[in-house]
Amino acid sequence: MKRIPACLWSWYRGGTFRGFQRQAEGPTVQEVLERALREAGVASGGVMPAGRTDRGVHARMQVVSLRLQPGDSAEALAARLPARLPPELGLCVARRPHPSFHSQWSAAGKTYRYRVQLAGKVAPEWLPYVLEVAREPRLAPYDIAPGRLAELLGMAVGQRDFSAFHESSSPRKPRTLESATVKELGGGLFELILRGDAFARYQVRYLVGSALLTAAGGLPEERWRAALESGEAIPGLKAAAAGLVLWEVRYPPELDPFTPAERAAPPGLPEGPPFLGAPEG
Known part of the structure; x- marks a missing residue:
């Protein structure tokens, strides 16, 4: 009998993890999640995330694909998994998705939020x-x-080569930053909201850090513009991981496993930082 496809909407505070992907020196989100799944009776080959997050980065919405044993269900898993997860990692929704759904390859875009004082x-x-x-x-x-x-962040909006703002380990190709806005949260705290079709490794952190550096006068605006327009290398700044949240993963409506109501008010999401704020629209 075939295994049953399932997907999980998970959240985590990244400060205690060495990133999402399993590695020799843990703990990682993947390692802890897969251990909890085994304890919950899921004997699968592992989970596939919508994308990796780096050490210290948080996620309000990380989506993972997995396979369940025949006779199991996403609803049953949702009932028994949360008790096996640590306080820094949780579950919002477990669902059987469309047969064509894949957490990573079906994604139409992502939104990140960065908090800066x-x-x-x-x-x-x-x-x-x-x-x-x-x-x-x-x-x-x-x-x-x-x-x-x-x-400055508004200048980055559009389809372009963002190679000046990401690691060379990510392929050099056009990516689209659909919007970049700055929202005041009060008390000198601001939230930078970046929405795009895809992001390379460290792209958000280099964009945010280098925009801050340029706004501060530590990087000439012409260098910032050249980096955006031609991919010219700059002595940019990689903003600290602690401020970054993977906020939302978007899917085409016909494949989206999650309802608009769940996206607007995620069940099981902890109150308080770092997940405050209205849903991305």
Whole structure:
């Protein structure tokens, strides 16, 4: 008998993990999740995520594909898995998807949110989840205007070669940044929302860090523009992982395993940082 396809919407706080992908030196999200699945009676070959996240990066919505034994179901798994997960990793929804669904290859796009403290003191509950510019050596001497930051990120919107802003291990090809906005959360805390069709390794962190550096005057605007227009290498800044959240993975409506209501109010998602905010639209 064939195994049953299933997909999970999981969340995690990345501070205790060495990224998503299993590796020799753990713990990783994949390692911990697959161990919990085995304890819950899932004898599969492993999980396939919508994409990897790096060490320290958080996820409000990470989607993984897996296979269940005949006679099992996603609904039954959802009832027995959460008790086997640590406090830093949880489950929102488990579902049997469309037969053609694949967590990674079916994805139509992703949204990331990055939290940065531009002024004032970081609230205690946000300390593990933000970049504080006053503590970043290349940013600390400068004042960064939110409007200027929004202007620079707006220049990055469109289809282009983002190779100046990602690791060479990712293929060099056109990618589309559909939107980039800056939202004030209060108390000097801001949220940068980046929506695109695909992102290369470290792309969000280099875009955010280099935009901050340019807004601070530490990188000339002409270098920023050249990097965007031609892929010219720049002495950019990779923003700290702690501020980054994989916010949402989007799928074509005919393949999306999750309802609009679930996307608007994810069941089982913890309240408080780093997952606050209205759903991406």
